[in-house]
Amino acid sequence: SSVIQGFPKNFLWGGATAANQLEGGYNEGGKGLSSADMIAYIPKEQRSKEISHAMEITSERIEKILSGEFEARFPKRDGIDFYHRYKEDIALFAELGFKVFRMSLHWSRIFPNGYDEQPNEEGLQFYDDVFDELLKHGIQPLVTLSHYETPLGLTQKYNGWVSREVVEHYTRYAETVFRRYKDKVKYWLTFNEINVITISAFTGGGVVVDRLDNKLQGMYQALHHQFVASSIATKLCHEIIPDAKIGCMLARMETYPNSCNPEDIRKAQLANQMNLFFTDVHARGEYPKFMDRYFEENNIVLHKEDGDDELLKQYTVDYISFSYYMSITVAENPEGGNEAAGNLVAGSVMNPYLETSDWGWQIDPIGLRVTLNAMYDRYQKPLFIVENGLGAYDKVEADGSVHDPYRIDYLRKHIEQMKEAIKDGVDLMGYTAWGPIDLVSMSTSEMSKRYGFIYVDQDDDGNGTLARSRKDSFAWYKQVIASNGEQL
Numbered sequence: 001s002s003v004i005q006g007f008p009k010n011f012l013w014g015g016a017t018a019a020n021q022l023e024g025g026y027n028e029g030g031k032g033l034s035s036a037d038m039i040a041y042i043p044k045e046q047r048s049k050e051i052s053h054a055m056e057i058t059s060e061r062i063e064k065i066l067s068g069e070f071e072a073r074f075p076k077r078d079g080i081d082f083y084h085r086y087k088e089d090i091a092l093f094a095e096l097g098f099k100v101f102r103m104s105l106h107w108s109r110i111f112p113n114g115y116d117e118q119p120n121e122e123g124l125q126f127y128d129d130v131f132d133e134l135l136k137h138g139i140q141p142l143v144t145l146s147h148y149e150t151p152l153g154l155t156q157k158y159n160g161w162v163s164r165e166v167v168e169h170y171t172r173y174a175e176t177v178f179r180r181y182k183d184k185v186k187y188w189l190t191f192n193e194i195n196v197i198t199i200s201a202f203t204g205g206g207v208v209v210d211r212l213d214n215k216l217q218g219m220y221q222a223l224h225h226q227f228v229a230s231s232i233a234t235k236l237c238h239e240i241i242p243d244a245k246i247g248c249m250l251a252r253m254e255t256y257p258n259s260c261n262p263e264d265i266r267k268a269q270l271a272n273q274m275n276l277f278f279t280d281v282h283a284r285g286e287y288p289k290f291m292d293r294y295f296e297e298n299n300i301v302l303h304k305e306d307g308d309d310e311l312l313k314q315y316t317v318d319y320i321s322f323s324y325y326m327s328i329t330v331a332e333n334p335e336g337g338n339e340a341a342g343n344l345v346a347g348s349v350m351n352p353y354l355e356t357s358d359w360g361w362q363i364d365p366i367g368l369r370v371t372l373n374a375m376y377d378r379y380q381k382p383l384f385i386v387e388n389g390l391g392a393y394d395k396v397e398a399d400g401s402v403h404d405p406y407r408i409d410y411l412r413k414h415i416e417q418m419k420e421a422i423k424d425g426v427d428l429m430g431y432t433a434w435g436p437i438d439l440v441s442m443s444t445s446e447m448s449k450r451y452g453f454i455y456v457d458q459d460d461d462g463n464g465t466l467a468r469s470r471k472d473s474f475a476w477y478k479q480v481i482a483s484n485g486e487q488l
């Protein structure tokens with residue numbers, strides 16, 4: 001049979017993290033502050049339904065934080081102390097059998113202000129040590145250059161990515177790390193979830209929206225600069241590390257119509273276009289035509305420099321990666337009060353066929369197969385699932401064990417659908433489960449929203465011994481990798 005059965009031999013199994021949610025050591029080793037260091041823990045009662053509200057902070061807030069007037073906890077400054085414990089953690093990843101470990105470089109560890117002329121040697125050395133430790137265990141690093149960690153200096157000096165100058169600073173950073181790590185890192189990503197900049201400009205691009213005249217215009221201009229920077233990084237990466245692969249990364253939001261009412265169908269189609277537009281630019285090398293109408297109707301005029309279009313066209317990505325946690329359902333008339341809590345899309349409704357996580361995210365394994373097929377049909381480039389998982393409350397038993405069948409169930413069902421998609425003909429390079437070790441939540445800065453196979457003893461208030469222990473899902477995932485996805 002010519003139908004591909006099962007996962008390819010060299011399939012890249014592993015786990016995914018981001019520096020700001022993991023490392024801690026926010027003021028050690030010469031590191032400067034970053035956007036993530038400004039994100040306070042907000043108790044649940046005060047949190048808005050929309051993720052963006054918790055993270056879209058103002059210039060006034062930043063000033064107050066820096067002057068000490070705004071008192072709060074900043075969990076992303078402390079992470080789970082990977083900065084000091086990476087050897088122990090990597091040994092656990094090795095025990096799981098990881099082939100690949102996705103991590104980001106905290107940009108401000110290497111260029112403390114973002115605009116510095118020279119890199120900080122201590123920061124560079126830290127990542128050398130981490131890569132050496134991974135490689136010692138036969139684990140390939142997969143490195144994200146920018147994962148919601150814009151150096152604060154770039155916000156202060158330029159209002160982040162809205163200014164063209166930031167392209168140059170990012171280029172210098174990318175070139176520095178490509179040269180430094182060329183023998184150690186063969187898989188790269190330019191920007192994590194690049195679409196998030198149009199949902200939360202501060203998170204995605206270090207842009208403070210109160211300094212913008214036209215918010216949407218600013219967000220899309222900042223995005224354009226990231227597209228250009230991504231193309232330049234792709235070019236440099238190929239020149240400096242010819243055997244490396246460099247890709248883009250999208251928060252994929254597979255969107256369904258609520259009914260067969262053509263109005264719902266069209267609404268879902270538009271939502272999918274608006275989501276895939278980002279990978280369209282990265283993979284096909286040009287803005288899709290449907291965006292012209294969106295820009296015109298929203299009074300957005302992009303400033304492009306000579307040569308931008310050529311750069312985008314010439315340096316497209318080698319592979320397309322994405323995160324997938326849930327699907328979204330939209331209705332033209334979302335009869336009030338029926339909105340799904342975790343959804344970021346206006347007009348979204350609860351899908352009655354799906355279960356929902358404790359954070360309101362609608363669990364949809366088949367949606368992953370749908371997405372894999374849709375994206376492969378559209379781009380015919382290799383795909384990589386670089387985030388997937390279930391954020392859940394865990395209970396530690398008296399003997400220290402954590403029984404997490406819900407997590408195993410979630411992951412098993414998604415991996416089964418990946419297998420189906422491979423049979424459908426999709427070229428899938430790998431799978432890195434989000435947060436293989438419990439870490440600080442991106443959207444809420446909670447510790448109690450846990451994704452890990454490895455439990456970390458720390459609570460939402462930052463109390464705990466930080467000790468690591470294996471949950472039931474640890475043995476399960478280990479066997480999944482050992483059997484190359486055959487024993488689920």
Ligand code: BG6
Pocket residue numbers: 018021192193251323387391434440441442443444449
């Ligand atoms: C993705 C991010 O959006 O989702 C990660 O790239 C994040 O940084 C993950 O942690 C899960 O989201 P959360 O809010 O549950 O941590």
